[in-house]
Amino acid sequence: MSVHAINHPLVQHKLGLMREADISTKSFRELAGEVAKLLTYEATQGLELEDHDIEGWNGEPIATRRLKGKKVTVVPILRAGLGMLEGVTDLIPSARVSVVGLYRDEETLQPVPYFAKFANDIEERMAIVIDPMLATGGSMVATLDMLRERGCESMKVIVLVAAPEGIKRVQEAYPDIEIYTASIDERLDENGYIVPGLGDAGDKIFGTR
Numbered sequence: 218m219s220v221h222a223i224n225h226p227l228v229q230h231k232l233g234l235m236r237e238a239d240i241s242t243k244s245f246r247e248l249a250g251e252v253a254k255l256l257t258y259e260a261t262q263g264l265e266l267e268d269h270d271i272e273g274w275n276g277e278p279i280a281t282r283r284l285k286g287k288k289v290t291v292v293p294i295l296r297a298g299l300g301m302l303e304g305v306t307d308l309i310p311s312a313r314v315s316v317v318g319l320y321r322d323e324e325t326l327q328p329v330p331y332f333a334k335f336a337n338d339i340e341e342r343m344a345i346v347i348d349p350m351l352a353t354g355g356s357m358v359a360t361l362d363m364l365r366e367r368g369c370e371s372m373k374v375i376v377l378v379a380a381p382e383g384i385k386r387v388q389e390a391y392p393d394i395e396i397y398t399a400s401i402d403e404r405l406d407e408n409g410y411i412v413p414g415l416g417d418a419g420d421k422i423f424g425t426r
């Protein structure tokens with residue numbers, strides 16, 4: 218597995234704004250979508266192209282290229298993953314959306330599933346799983362397990378912030394998966410929150426803090 222920490226200036230600037238203690242719901246939500254879009258640009262670098270000959274503006278043939286390869290399903294992990302969805306589908310408008318609902322039990326830090334609805338042909342698609350926070354990794358691994366059980370072979374992960382603990386957990390369960398993130402942060406605190414992190418991303422996106 219490779220972890221891609223994206224150091225692009227726009228990503229780093231926007232992530233820095235998201236870390237401000239008194240950020241508004243509006244700004245946090247907008248920035249989550251913007252950073253998700255920039256990370257999607259990076260995560261799709263490897264998509265395959267094929268030759269495509271067309272007739273150009275003056276009637277002459279032009280050799281162009283278009284996307285080949287696998288179809289995509291984007292998989293937001295509820296709730297917070299929804300805050301990244303539009304940023305991703307802006308760049309991949311034809312993607313199907315498969316939704317996984319999980320929350321992390323505050324005491325045990327274990328993921329508790331409450332919803333799942335996948336694209337019908339999930340086994341033919343590349344899944345891009347999106348969630349702002351990769352903390353212990355429990356929610357991400359549970360989601361990847363659901364996808365793999367349904368025959369999905371090709372999976373990528375996009376998170377805004379990742380803890381080393383979460384990366385390790387995903388790496389152990391799925392050695393071949395690529396993770397794209399705006400930052401690998403220092404550690405988890407005693408409550409399983411990423412430090413320095415963003416705080417509770419779901420609450421900040423939905424204004425429920």
Ligand SMILES: O=P(O)(O)OC[C@H]1O[C@H](OP(=O)(O)OP(=O)(O)O)[C@H](O)[C@@H]1O
Pocket residue numbers: 294295296297298319320321322326328348349350351352353354355356357383409417418419420
């Ligand atoms: O890596 P983990 O330790 O599993 O933690 C990360 C999960 O916790 C957060 O969701 P939360 O449980 O707060 O649900 P929410 O999105 O509904 O707020 C976050 O959005 C991830 O899904």
Ligand SMILES: O=c1cc[nH]c(=O)[nH]1
Pocket residue numbers: 297350352409410411412414415416417418419
């Ligand atoms: O730092 C964290 C960890 C889990 N979930 C969050 O929203 N933030």
Ligand SMILES: [Mg+2]
Pocket residue numbers: 297417418419420
């Ligand atoms: Mg939350």
